[in-house]
Amino acid sequence: MIGVLVTFTQNDKFDRSTIAKIAGELRGPFEGMTGLRFKSFMLDEDGGQAKNFYxxxxxxxxxxxFTDELVGKVTEVYGAPPAIEYFDIVGFVDNSGS
Incomplete structure (x- = not known):
């Protein structure tokens, strides 16, 4: 398993309702996507960073x-280029089936 953290940072604060709208509009293509266990759309406490975790x-x-084409598209959507970090997941707890 691999985790990917995608972080968007901008000088102005992200608006929570805007990030929620993006999440609602973009969730469809990810539902049932082969190989994707889960994706979350997140906003940090002060609104300076929007983050997606896969x-x-x-x-x-x-x-x-994460192709160059995709990076270009999400840069347009969020108004800032993403920083993409990869993580080796060595342990995982999933309580969603409980």
Missing amino acids: VWDDEEKGRSF
């Missing part, structure tokens, strides 16, 4: 998802 079942799928 968990992929397979490292190759996780890394290959």
